[in-house]
Amino acid sequence: MKNVDVDALFIGPKSENRDYFKEMMNFLVDEHLFWRRDFHPNDPEYIKIRERYSEDFMLTQERMTETLHELSSRLKESSMPWASPRYLGHMNSDTLAVANLAYLTTILYNPNNVAYEASPVTTALEIEAGKQLAGMLGYDPGKSWGHITCDGTVANYEALWLARNIKTIPLAIKEVKPERVDGKSEWELLNIPVGECLDMLDVLKKEGLFEAVKDRSVRVTGVDRNTCGKFLVPQSKHYSWVKAADIFGIGQENMVPIQVDEHFRMDLKHLKQVIDGFVADKIPIMGVVAVVGTTEEGAVDHVDLIAEMLEEYERDDVSWYFHIDAAYGGYARSIFLDKDGIFMEYDELIKSLHSEKLVHRDINWPKLPVYSAFRAIPKSNSVTIDPHKMGYVPYAAGAIVIRDKRILDLISYFAAYVFEKEQDNPMLLGSYILEGSKPGATAAAVWASHKAVPLNVSGYGRIIARSVEGAARLYHSIKKMGEFEIEGIPFCIHPLVRPDFNIVMFAFNEADNTNLERMNDLNRKIYEKCSYVSGPVYQDDFITSKTSLDAETYGEAPLPFIEQFGMSKDEWERVKTVYLLRSCVLTPYLARTSTYVEYWGRLIDSMKKIITEISLEEAAQVI
């Protein structure tokens, strides 16, 4: 299979590929319209030709047309121009043409993946897409399972649901069949490894006791907050975890935040310290979450070292559920897979990235810790991965992939035997997942993307390498720029941290300003001019996003950043928050040298113009 040509995959910022897009769309819509006609060709037309010329009919069409004109006008006036490289804010860019076309055409057939009966085609596509993701993430395709969720938040919910129900099931086993867990204390029961639990449940299934156990488990009895234990997440976590703790009845005080280090990765020393504290007090640990691609910084946690830590603790009979929130970063594992789907050795990877010019030599990506993290992903129990982020699929498509599909029985609405007989009983997805009715169209979009763009270095890897390269270029330009002048006044710009992935955070400052509040204020004003805050963005030269890092969440991690601006630890402790501009570089159009150089020149000119405007406005206010 040849490599994909990334430029053929998108509509393009200037609708460069519009002819192909329109031709395919017309064809697919015609296919649908004539499919309707061909269903029992002799059936009568229910809407008669003469009716179409009645006044009521035409008035109704007018009303529909006016509604659609209003919608289209509003969309054009205020929508975010994701497709343009001038947009470098949230996790958005152009999306795959094939995904859009698959989505659009499938909506017309309107399948509902809640049940096979309502989606004979797209339920199969969803299961296929899940298998494809499982393969990319390194799970055993025969044992694993995955499906499309409405978003990463719901995928995280399902992970917590699985963790809660599997980790507490030994208590129910003890109640129903005490001999099975002979003499084990509550502490020991709550520390049985996930795989061991599933094996025990297999035996109970054979004995016909599984349903009885389920009936004494948390799903039937309700949560007892005293036995759930703690759920450990890095401070850099997505806020869906906080919502999850509320929803699943675990309680937010049992969701324990772990500090991040200077790379904004989970601090393993702190993690160990927290775990040791709980172990000493015999408080069980329900789960640990590692993040691959934090939503703020794009940081990649040390998945490999966290997995090793679990192995070590398990030798001492302490165990927990291990989930990876790779909603953002998951698809980047495609870069590391050769055309046969084999995870490349580090040297081989670097050689291939350089020789195929996917990532420039001087950019030196990925660093070994990032490589090792991606390699270790299959050591987790489950992974959240969002097609609508680095899968370049339109909203809303998240996904969860599970290493050992036997665990589904812990959340399934049906008795266990149904899933085992999957071959005979087509999937009633609604019984194994959190959602009910769900669009087959998103599943089709994800499936079509994976089919047209292989989940390895020949396909997705090429798109995502462009994104990583674009981010690295931006980081280096900012780093190199350092100080510059605007109308004779010296300013400076510094990046927060070398990106693990594709997010660049940075801030401007007057070169001689050492007041952090003033610096924050400048960047807030820049953001407002580069966002919806100052009105519709259609005339904006540059659109970005922002974030604030505060001492409460991030401790001293932001200190090295503000020190670049000549500010001290005292200033950090005084202000305790730093405001940054944040650019997720998903766009595939900043990877080429010629394009990038022109772009950067234009960008920095815009920024200078904006800072000048701000200075003038401030001066006017003083007067």
Added chain:
Amino acid sequence: MKNVDVDALFIGPKSENRDYFKEMMNFLVDEHLFWRRDFHPNDPEYIKIRERYSEDFMLTQERMTETLHELSSRLKESSMPWASPRYLGHMNSDTLAVANLAYLTTILYNPNNVAYEASPVTTALEIEAGKQLAGMLGYDPGKSWGHITCDGTVANYEALWLARNIKTIPLAIKEVKPERVDGKSEWELLNIPVGECLDMLDVLKKEGLFEAVKDRSVRVTGVDRNTCGKFLVPQSKHYSWVKAADIFGIGQENMVPIQVDEHFRMDLKHLKQVIDGFVADKIPIMGVVAVVGTTEEGAVDHVDLIAEMLEEYERDDVSWYFHIDAAYGGYARSIFLDKDGIFMEYDELIKSLHSEKLVHRDINWPKLPVYSAFRAIPKSNSVTIDPHKMGYVPYAAGAIVIRDKRILDLISYFAAYVFEKEQDNPMLLGSYILEGSKPGATAAAVWASHKAVPLNVSGYGRIIARSVEGAARLYHSIKKMGEFEIEGIPFCIHPLVRPDFNIVMFAFNEADNTNLERMNDLNRKIYEKCSYVSGPVYQDDFITSKTSLDAETYGEAPLPFIEQFGMSKDEWERVKTVYLLRSCVLTPYLARTSTYVEYWGRLIDSMKKIITEISLEEAAQVI
């Protein structure tokens, strides 16, 4: 405003309105493509013309095209022909053209309603759509709030989330500010009415204590299954409620099923008996759910009488959260609203339905209990209502509407003040709802439908009246048919129950057979021939769905039905389950006499043919 012409609103079973659809779609897609070009018109094209003729580029396009051809072929081969009146199974039919067009065009702009910043247009449309639904359901538009969920299941989850968090909040108040609930016992605290709770919280907000209370509530401390109480749902409930009890940590044993009566409506005697039992034992009742349009039978619970019951109990200081699951039936409230949105008096309604020929006089719909139930909907605390069911919008769009929006603070991720300042802080929807990222496209589809098709008798009411009329015709035809002959052998057909709404359930039997198992077997075989079970349905004459009613869930409610076939109570108690064919008549094309008569003739001929086939197959097996 003139009445809509229903026939102009759909693409049509034979794509009758294809010219309009294609013209609008092309226009809307062009609008998008040129909007991309017009964003900074001077920006360079990033995909160069010469590249399009490179081999890699063309190969990539080929791969995309092949993928889309495969998708389209698979969709055409096995999709369900919802648009044809030959499909009378699940809650599906043709969907509104304006909804499809709005959905398709909005996907191209790819807004994400999780945050205003990612959806400046469609977040506003979602809020508007929520207000429109609140208005239709009779809530005070100034105090209520609604939003689009990915489905009815998630809307039900949010209702349970609200119920759990508001009903247990007095325990947290007692902890933080005991004087506020001076001397109240736990039982009394757990029986404070929802409105009273919200007023107390308002005072605590003013005192600056609200966040402290939230921090001692279930969301932070986790669920204590001993204080949650019971959640009462009719036996006819959707299975999402069983999943919800697991997810929210309440436990399925605390979700108490209430029997249904011979109309498949919640049995109020049993409800009262269960409540009295819990009250006697001082076990609190967290919530009661009434269903408007059960998913199996389309039955409408006595919302008015259930609301009255709550008022009565509140006089004795017993109170609960009252939710209505109107996922299926909610939109039918539009029939009862005149053009100004006023809920019509019964006589006026009947007069208007007959004089405008929306529902034929001899069909005698709605009966008073159904009318009274719809009238009382605004007495609930919240309502689930699915645009992708009777809103005729493509998947996946559910919705929840909440009577008193102050309650959102109980589930919100943010501190309370943010929501109050909605005017200044554009909605960050992700903080007030269960989901995270969510498609702006579905919100646009719902909004556009409500805009083009008013939510009263001049708009949606006309579509839904056609559906009700079609179902009533089918019911009467079945009832009238009774006995008939196939090749000299007498058969019979009977309907389950006169539909409250638009679902018709029925079964065939050999006229002289009094063995329920044999009858069940016949109908199962008919279903298999009229569904995906016998392979792709594209050649099928008729496609339907099925259900089984069993004694465990339905008690004796199905008895009158099997008695029509000459079967006794003994036979019911022996077999304990009856298999039925189930037709949701959403199609708007069976309301006209001429169309319907032709259709019924064709349908019954197909059924006779199928029964003959089954007889021949049985005979062949015997030989």
